[in-house]
Amino acid sequence: MSVVGRALAAACLVVVCLVVACTWSGNARAGESPVRLRYRFTAGDRITMQVAHRALTETTMEGTTQTVETMTDSTKTWTVAAVDQEGRATLEQSVNDVTMTSRTSDRGEVRWTSRGDEAPPPGYEAVRPALGVPLVRMVVAPDGRVIDRRELRPCPPAASGDLVIVPLPDDPVEVGAEWTVPQEVVVEVPNGPRKLVRTRLRYRLDAVRDGVATIAVDTTVLTPVDDPRLEARLLERIWDGTIRFDIATGRVLSRRTGIDRRVVGFGGPQSSVRYKASLEESLADPAGR
Numbered sequence: 001m002s003v004v005g006r007a008l009a010a011a012c013l014v015v016v017c018l019v020v021a022c023t024w025s026g027n028a029r030a031g032e033s034p035v036r037l038r039y040r041f042t043a044g045d046r047i048t049m050q051v052a053h054r055a056l057t058e059t060t061m062e063g064t065t066q067t068v069e070t071m072t073d074s075t076k077t078w079t080v081a082a083v084d085q086e087g088r089a090t091l092e093q094s095v096n097d098v099t100m101t102s103r104t105s106d107r108g109e110v111r112w113t114s115r116g117d118e119a120p121p122p123g124y125e126a127v128r129p130a131l132g133v134p135l136v137r138m139v140v141a142p143d144g145r146v147i148d149r150r151e152l153r154p155c156p157p158a159a160s161g162d163l164v165i166v167p168l169p170d171d172p173v174e175v176g177a178e179w180t181v182p183q184e185v186v187v188e189v190p191n192g193p194r195k196l197v198r199t200r201l202r203y204r205l206d207a208v209r210d211g212v213a214t215i216a217v218d219t220t221v222l223t224p225v226d227d228p229r230l231e232a233r234l235l236e237r238i239w240d241g242t243i244r245f246d247i248a249t250g251r252v253l254s255r256r257t258g259i260d261r262r263v264v265g266f267g268g269p270q271s272s273v274r275y276k277a278s279l280e281e282s283l284a285d286p287a288g289r
Contacts, residue, residue, distance in 0.1 A: 034173055035205075036172040037168040037169060037213060037247065038087075038142045039089070039168070039250045040087075040142070040250030041080045041087075041089035045079075047077065048076070048284040049164065049281045049282065049283060049284060050074075052281075053070075053279050054069075054071050054277060055069070056068070056275075058274040059272075060273070067103075068103070068104050069103040070100075070102045071100070072099070072101075074097065074098040075097050076093060077095075078091045078093050079091065079092045079094070087142040088141050090138070092136070093136040097115055098114050099112070112127075133152075134152050135152055137150045143167070144165050166252055169203075177204070178203065179202075180201065181201045182198065182200055187230050188230075192229055195230055196223070197222075197223045197225060197230075198221075199221050199223075199237065203216070208247070213247055214244055214245075215245060219239055221238060228263050228264065228265040232275075235259065235261050239257045239277075240257065241255060254281060254282040256279070258278040259278075260274075260275075261274070261276075262275075
């Protein structure tokens, strides 16, 4: 065979290998089975999460910038009080312990932990009595729909949703599938305007590996907000993140969310506010017992 013939034969062999490889890869992806994401709670389960929240607020007014930094580390537990025949679980949330730190550019640092005997500083007096007791009771369907929610003690709602509970799609989904959840939040300025704002959480199944589903989530504001004062108050409700969900045990393993945004003009043409925050949650006991 001539040199040219051998070259052509080699080229044809490469093309054939590429075609086979591409075909095999396509069939492998096409053969992936959809997964059904559902919560599987059992009465008596105690789901304990380690939670770390960090927030930085930079406010500039008339050329002067003030920063406020807060750090909160806590251990929170969801107790499964009951599960009915349809899989709807009654959950009660409590906070076991908390360590809180705040720093301001003009007042320095204040730190307090509930694990010690030190009395809480001013402003934290209500924290210790709320530890170890049920704060919220919820009835949750296997797909994450909240059927009923009751505040047992006064506490502000989490800006990034409830721990443990993430809305799941109705039907089995493949990698790349998306589902959305509409929300309405009330945004108001003290002694100022108030507005109902529609937002949408978009979830996407990014990967399934070793029985763990990785889900991405982002927030879209649907209602036009043309008042910088309201926009500044809305900042902490706009977040993106990643969730890891154990398919076999039917519970969230971890969640990370974050935001870094700035609003200009909320207090005049020379004013601005930047809000940067992160929230990390991880299951303390994967067995959940």
